[in-house]
Amino acid sequence: MELSVEASMTAASGGRKRRCPPRGLGDLHDDVLERVLARLPPVSFFRLRAVCRRWCAAAASPTFLDACGRVPSRDPWFLMLSDRPHPPLAFDAAESSWNPCRAAPGPAAVPVASSGGLVLYRAPDTGALVVANPLTGATRALPSPPPPQGHGAPQLHSIAMYGSPYRVALFTGELPHLFMALFDSSRDSWEGPVALSRRSEAVLPDAPPHGGASAGADDTVYFLSKSGDVVATNMQRSASKQYSSVVAPSDGRDGEAVAYFLSHSGTVVACDTARRTFAELPRILPVYFEYSIDVVACNGAAYAVVLAEYLDTASLRVWEFAGGAWRQVAAMPPAMSHAFYGKKADINCVGHGDRLMVCVSSGEANGCFMCDVSSNQWEELPKCVNGDGEVNEFLAAFSFEPRLEISV
Template structure:
């Protein structure tokens, strides 16, 4: 029997039982310590703090609680899922809790009709397809702010936009425009200054001294979002049309290397510090049907390729190193074989060592989301996200971010 229980059973001098004094609880913890404890809870619990008691409600609304959240060094990512059928009903996948969150984040936090195009840290960048206006938002708090208009080229002519990158803390947004083979340029927005830097031209470079030059005279065939085999021009969804992945640059903390897909399906690498870009060699030969996407996991960039050969399908992860592509991971054949003949398309996103692959095809049986640990090459299919009516959601793509309440826009 516990000591407190013995105390409660001991008779008093007058023959009556003495009451045990109440044990200390969370209500007796000092406010500063309480906020530190609450800050360590899973982010999905933040929305229920205010309903527990007045003390917790006050703690969740305090500035010092947000400071305690900021001292948590790292949080497992949430994946903001995108669907063409229900664009205004945001769904997130909590990688730590292994669960779907249907009301915990706000994909419509950006003003006006905008779609997510990039993410960094705890923020998501949105772009209005009609005007090209950019805005940034914290999906948890729904706080958002518009970026000033991007600078136009000196000649005043509208240049073709190839990719949008978001990186760093304070965050930066980079726009890559121009003619890919001739005069690619970069414009960078610095959030610490609240303004755009003057656009700069990027010099073309070779990926390495041993890498052969990229030849763009041949046609590359790949799968479109609808599952049709098309040529010459990449067909991306609205959110993935200008997407890129970013890895830290070795030169300094404020620079990065952005990777994106060209219109012919090659991977382009842009060094924001050296102000250079290079087209990497093709992974598969021309006249080969495949679906390709680029993804960043940790400090490395990868290309994910879904292809068919000899009556089967394979999904492989490649890394460009020492002037050549090398395979670092592959989905087990028993999992990838179901994509054979289904004209499946892939959209990928990474965070830390996790790689999520969203597969969509001509039929609902092909659609699904898969998670891979790139370090161990372990794959798993995520459970279906079922609506209240019993129908499973089909997700075309995702963006990863750290769920953080303390990040301001």
């Protein structure tokens, strides 16, 4: 009688049934292994080379970077900024953990903007600009920008970074004489500066709808200059946020981009970079109110975040400009915001996707909070404890998408 294959193998092994060894990552073809490793959490990239020789070779392979580029999106990291020196740290929104980042390009360089997987640094003494990938440490020094136009020493209002290939916009001057210079990374050159003329607020485009396309060449750029004249409590504590900028998609018109910043009187100034015009938007709060304000982009739209005090309590609210007026879209629960009453706190905000991070700082109360703007759900971030057992207090943050394959 003819035995089956399984019975023959059992008989040959003395009655014991032989089993095939389990297959693991070591049995995968190199390109399949690279695709698997590319989908690991970004924090794992720091440890790939230490696992084994094969993984070390995979991490150094150009095809591995190609596999990373095929991952459609990654949850954001938030580069945290403090007034105390410590190794660069980022908050991983997906893992709710604190991770190390590569050091800044130079001891005096200050982060001023971010876009995609890149962060833009500026040297306060020289104004030199450097683009860096905080995950890999790769850097690129930008050419010197053109000299600013205007009378006297024109003020730098803000620095905006957006698009892919990325662009950097500098806004200088004094109202009503504003100028814009634009750097295009694909050309490695600056354009301008060009003058912006005053225009009626009524003809400016409305804010883009929620859920717009990802930022690209046709972007709406929102920014503000947070001087002591803007915040009545004079609580500007982070030099990084002095020229901070945020980016949201445009309303779809070719070549259209609108930039927003705060004037010294507290009004929001809107600059149409395609038409070379600007206008002042209505105030959110009366001029005599004391408040801290920041501008942020989330979920394809731009918002103003305002911390103010009313009727013996503090209120932190998120506003969107649409239809020619400001409307509230989210608010921190009163039980959270009341802790900042009477503390003369300053807020610095950053957004990515649906997430909005608010860093609140003062001499008496500090904390970082995350809000899902679409659902108005708020949570306080876990504390970050350093090696000495002390809690790190962060003043501001910049968001970036942790990607190995992004070049500068």
